[in-house]
Amino acid sequence: MSSERSVSDASPPPAKGRRLDAWQQHLERLAVRARPWSWLWPPVAFAAGVGSFFLVERQQWLGAMLALGMLLAWVLLLSESLIGRLLSRRGYPTLPRGVTTFIAQMIHQETLFFTLPFLLATTVWSSGQAVFTLLMLGLAVLSILDPLYYRLADRHRWLYFAFHAQCVFLVVLVALPTLLHLTTGQSLLLALAAMVIFSLPSLMHLLRPMTRGRWLAMLALLPLLAGAGWAGRLWVPPASLWLSGHALSPSFDEQARAPEGGLRLTPEALVDHGLYAYTAIHAPRGLREEVVHEWRHEGKLVDRIPLVIKGGREEGYRAWTHKQNFPEAVLGTWRIDVMTASGQRIGVLRFRVSETPEQATLADGRIQSPPGVPGLDLRRLIARPTGPSASDTDKGAPPPTTTREDGAGTP
Template identity: 80%
Template sequence: MSPNRPPEPAGRTDPGTPAGASRLGVWEARIERLTEKIRPWSWLWPPVAFLAGAGSFFLVERQQWLGAMLALGMLLTWCLLLSESLIGRFLSRRGYPTLPRGVTTFIAQMVHQETLFFTLPFLLATTVWTSGQAIFTLAMVGLAILSVLDPLYYRLAEQKRSLYFAFHAQCVFLVVLVSLPTLLHLTTGQSLLLALAATVIFSLPSLMHLLRPMTVRRWLLMLALLPLLAGIAWAGRIWVPPASLWISGSALSPAFDVESRTPQGSLQLTPDALSRQGLYAYTAIHAPRGLREEVVHEWRHKGELIDRIPLEIQGGRAEGYRAWTHKRNFPEDSTGRWRIDVMTASGQRIGVLRFNVATDADSATRADGHISSPPGLPGLNIRGLIADPESQPSAESQNNVDQRSRPSEKGNS
């Protein structure tokens, strides 16, 4: 071929190619031309995806169907990406032309950026920043930054294939975790299980790449590694934010007005005061409309679990579903640091309430019934844009949206 001769246009096929290959080649040429036109503007895609995710996050409350449509669009995009490699192999085995590697990598990069930036608003708003969840969310922020740094991303895609497949599996985990509670009203535990299952399945290419060439022994090793990875992932679920749940307001108080569903009174938390009056823990928990979820108040003293009180919440209320527990039976020596972990039934932390019990009233926490929002990103209260923990529901909704724990020997009422 002469060096001055222009390259063969995409879509041109040899006479021996199957019927229809030429038409397919024309479409692939169009996709390549469109890709080249999009490349200079690809820097716009991450902020657009982030805004789409934020829009979906807020629209779930105000226009649930529109937020669900945005989440559904995310899942459809992933289905196209996941089927691309299978379709490419199917076509190449039958002699049909396929898209160049650079084009498919660029498309995959766009989808990864869409996934990471779309899910970031959900993670940023639901992360308990005083726990290990902060590490997980910051790691996802790091992956999002990696996806926009072309030199690093393409080096990962071309030279570090096992890490690239792991990166891909993590993106699958995020899109399933965030989308399913909104679309199908699955609980956070159900969504987490499906997300972990999808991650294990899509980690197969990474393991196969690491263990090449695949022998019988290495196949057996891979089959042994898969349940191990699944077990490790499940054990680390407490580090994963419940992307559809968060506490919009919380308070500690010595009394509670059941009619208005508000904490009342003020008390210095000394051992004598607790033994006389007990303590109410109030939480307003936000959940998507239509979602029913079991949550748990875990009362811990110096890290030791003392009481575990389950509650059932229902989603759909902008101020959060108000739930409370009343602990009356405290240990004989109740001094020291206490915390109340608000957990999902599957073991993901939604929030934490902390207080200190001391014989010296000046050193003890003051439970004054003030409803406060949990800390988010410094200077940016994402949750506050949706939920106002101080506001009250209409009278007609109060009988349906609030719950308290039932009496038991544990001292809750």
């Protein structure tokens, strides 16, 4: 009798089994009906990403809801796998692998195409960030090529899990600054932690069969993976920050918060006047972030000057640094890297110092917009860097930040 009771307990109740079977058949039919229209999902996800990108500034709550919807889709995907295993152990029917792979493909497409507008708009294309963004663009293309995607899912499971972990990284990197007002550094750390956690299946699949030595190897690989991700942060765009305007000038009108004047950057001119570096940095509303102006001569770091910016201003938060003490060997190429406190590049200002005025950069105070993707410069549609005007001194605008070389500043 006891053995009969255990067998009875192991099998699902008939009513529940029938209901679950009906749900399974219903989901399978929905998947079959959705397949012919799956090509619409990537452009819809991309449009949602563009919408969220705009709405973060103009209707913050709606942009945050779009990002939250993307996160909920990931919760659904992750819980589906866990619930499926629990049901399988108790003898309940589970969804066919083809259906679960189709659902995962849709969520991967949503993630990649949703985050692309953020990456395209914040990438410094003259840096290694271009490699990262182009790689993510390649993954987005892979996600819509069914033969390649399903071959990856069926035959190269460890690569498929790595693909999955990269998508999780993007979700956290883009969504958290919008939803929780976390800084780019905090979001990057959480994104790396999520990527490492979701890399576990990939490493376990790669190291099969899992012996004690391979378990130890996996535990050693995880911190190495996290360290490599952190070391490569310079290549990762700060998905919530970008330059909306920049300028070089010999003087500055602090009341109008605008660069002014014009000067050829010869050694004598720099000694007499110094140089102002002006940057308008766009950040989501409510975000407070520390950024740094790193002055480099021939690639060598000369000065590192911190600034604090606040998000929410359409033209970008205007901040500037004034360098007066230049080294004796001042000739050559200079650049000012605008960096987050965690080491991600927001933008670059370049100039050349030469004894020949014709070869020296003209610091004329003109506010320029950094180059974006040709034909898709999303930054110009959101933030319009302008010179001093009536709207530039509107009431309630955040106060400027002025930081000089000696570290003194006025908030």
